[in-house]
Amino acid sequence: MRDVPVDPGTGLTNFRRYTWWSLLSVTAFFLIYSVARSRVMDAATPVPARLAAVAVLALTVVAVAVSVSRRLPPVPLGSPGTDPGGAPPVGWLVAGGAGGVALGVILLALGDYGLWSFGPAMTVSIIAAFLPGRRRWLLIAATAAGAAALGGVAAAASGRGSLFAAAFPAGLVVLTGWVTLGMLWAWDVAERLNAARRLSAELAVKDERLRFAADLHDIQGHHLQVIALKSELAARLMEADPVRAATEIEEIRRLAADALRDTRAVVQGYRRVTLEEEITNATRVLAAAGTDARMDLDPSASGLLRDPGRHLLGLVMREATTNVLRHSRARHVEVGYRTADGLARLTVANDGAPEDPGTGRETGPGTGLRTLAERLRTTGGELTWRHDGDRFVVTACLPVETR
Structure with a gap:
């Protein structure tokens, strides 16, 4: 039953739009920033590497946009954190994850030991948003540990300091996961509050219907039970005592009239509003x-x-x-x-x-x-x-x- 609109002045549609644009803007900004400030843009970098980085960047941004849209179902809403169609966009999540990893590999190969982690961190936080509570944080923790190990090993192999190369990627993964999941958690809370508001309005209507049904049942049940008993008595007296049977039939007629009058009174009381x-x-x-x-x-x-x-x-x-x-x-x-x-x-x-x-x-x-x-x-x-x-x-x- 949906007697009330889903978003009657709650601003939930605008909040969804705000959340979507915020997530996409932050993700796209840092992905573009990581490429623009990296050595990919140096003149000495081969053109195929530049083209590959730009193509992977575009794929990742598109995949993130589609994935966030599916994570934030349009009003009316389904269950929090689920796709309205019933399943996460696995294809787009895989594409976004692969794009983020590929972008990180390209930048790491060029020696950008800080910027390379933006791609994996952003895409992993989006993927984690489709997982249950404990699994999403396990994924982020595992990714942070892997990013720290990979950055530290790569920096050590090149003879450069490994502390920053290990600490920065791990911290970035945790930070992006915290921010992304925090924004989506706020959306889920707003969705549940809106569902509770709709339920409260529907329950108010149902309570009134139940009250009317209970009153009608009490009146009709009483009269019908008495009418049934007197009908049985009149049927038994029809041959043995016709006068008494006629009296009972008249009583049945009176009870039926009373039932009709009482029913009308209930309906009138229900409708006689001020x-x-x-x-x-x-x-x-x-x-x-x-x-x-x-x-x-x-x-x-x-x-x-x-x-x-x-x-x-x-x-x-x-x-x-x-x-x-x-x-x-x-x-x-x-x-x-x-x-x-x-x-x-x-x-x-x-x-x-x-x-x-x-x-x-x-x-x-x-x-x-x-x-x-x-x-x-x-x-x-x-x-x-x-x-x-x-x-x-x-x-x-x-x-x-x-x-």
């Missing part, structure tokens, strides 16, 4: 969905409209709230209720409305805006709605003497 109750409920549900709801209410207006009018405006408030939750990506909702010139006016405005103002505005018989507009017209009122850019505004007016 504007005040619906405004309170809308504030709670919209807050649970992560939407900023601002109320501008005139306290003196509540007593000026009689119960039928308050009931109609309550239905309008309920329908407007349902439309906000189901058919928009609203960040802000503004509700105003005032009386002026003999009219009670309710206004509900939200942003994040779809481009097509006619889409999805009817939610069922008797509750859609068009049906409510007809009901308000019969009482001398008016219900209008308009689409202004990404804003959708519903306005209901009723004479304060409505009975």
